[in-house]
Amino acid sequence: MDTLLKLLAVLAVAWAGWIYFQNSGSEAELRKVRNELKVAEEEQRNAQANYDEEVRKRDALTEEVTAIKEKNQELKKAIAAKKEEKRMRAIEERRERQEAEKKAREEEREESARELREAREAELEEERREEEEERKRLEAENAEMERESAEQERKREKRVLKDRVDSYVRRLRSSLVCPHVAAPKKRKDHSRPIEKFTTQWTGRLQKCIDAALQGDAKKLETAVSSFRSLAKSLYTMSGNTSGCLEIAEECIRTSQDLMKARKRLEKFREAQ
Numbered sequence: 001m002d003t004l005l006k007l008l009a010v011l012a013v014a015w016a017g018w019i020y021f022q023n024s025g026s027e028a029e030l031r032k033v034r035n036e037l038k039v040a041e042e043e044q045r046n047a048q049a050n051y052d053e054e055v056r057k058r059d060a061l062t063e064e065v066t067a068i069k070e071k072n073q074e075l076k077k078a079i080a081a082k083k084e085e086k087r088m089r090a091i092e093e094r095r096e097r098q099e100a101e102k103k104a105r106e107e108e109r110e111e112s113a114r115e116l117r118e119a120r121e122a123e124l125e126e127e128r129r130e131e132e133e134e135r136k137r138l139e140a141e142n143a144e145m146e147r148e149s150a151e152q153e154r155k156r157e158k159r160v161l162k163d164r165v166d167s168y169v170r171r172l173r174s175s176l177v178c179p180h181v182a183a184p185k186k187r188k189d190h191s192r193p194i195e196k197f198t199t200q201w202t203g204r205l206q207k208c209i210d211a212a213l214q215g216d217a218k219k220l221e222t223a224v225s226s227f228r229s230l231a232k233s234l235y236t237m238s239g240n241t242s243g244c245l246e247i248a249e250e251c252i253r254t255s256q257d258l259m260k261a262r263k264r265l266e267k268f269r270e271a272q
Contacts, residue, residue: 161265168258172209176202178244212259224252
C-alpha cells in the first residue's frame with residue numbers, strides 16, 4: 001500500500017513538472033524539470049519494482065494463506081475424523097461394556113438360578129433321603145411287627161398244635177381198652193378168652209399211636225389196617241362188641257389227624 005502511494009506521488013510530481021515545463025521557456029528550468037522527471041521516473045521504477053515485489057509477496061502470502069487454509073481444512077477434517085473415530089470408539093466401547101454388563105448379569109442370574117436349582121435339588125435329595133429312611137424305618141417296623149405277629153402266630157399255632165396233639169393222644173389212650181371188649185354181654189366165640197381181645201386191641205391201637213407220633217405214614221397205614229381188621233372181627237360177634245367198629249374208626253381218624261398235627265408241629269420246631 002505504501003508503494004502504491006509513493007507511485008501516485010511520483011506521477012503527481014511528473015505531471016506537475018510537465019505542466020510547469022509547458023508553461024516555462026527557460027532551459028535551466030527545463031533541465032531541472034528533466035532531472036526531476038528522471039528522478040521521478042527512477043522513483044517510479046523503484047516504486048513499480050517495490051510494488052511488483054509487494055504484489056509478489058502478497059501473492060506468495062496469499063498462496064501461503066491458501067495453503068494454510070487448506071492445511072487448516074485438512075486439519076479440521078482430521079480432527080473431525082479423530083473426533084468421529086473417538087465418538088465411534090466410545091460408542092463401541094459403551095456397547096461392548098453394556099454387552100459385557102448384560103452378559104455378566106445373565107451369568108449372575110444363571111449362576112443364581114443354578115445355585116437355586118442345586119439348593120433345591122439338595123433339599124429334594126435330603127427330603128428323598130429322609131423319606132427313604134422313614135420308609136425303611138417303617139418297613140423295618142412293619143417287618144418287625146409282621147415278624148413278631150408271625151412269631152406270635154407261630155407260637156399260637158404251635159401251642160394249638162401241641163394242645164391238639166396232646167388232645168389226640170389223650171383221646172386215643174382213653175380208648176386203649178375197648179369197653180365193649182372188656183365187658184361184652186354176649187359173645188359166640190367162647191373158645192377165645194376176653195383177655196386175648198383186650199391185649200390185641202390195646203397193642204394194635206398203640207401201634208397206631210406210635211406210628212402217628214413218628215409221622216410214618218406207611219407204618220400208620222399198616223397199623224390202621226391191622227386195627228380195623230380186629231374191629232371187624234369183633235363186629236361179627238354178638239352183643240355190644242359191634243360198637244368196637246365205631247370206636248376203631250374214630251381212633252383211626254384221630255390217629256391220622258394226630259400224624260398230621262405231629263408233622264406240622266415238627267416243622268415248627270425245625271424252623272426254629
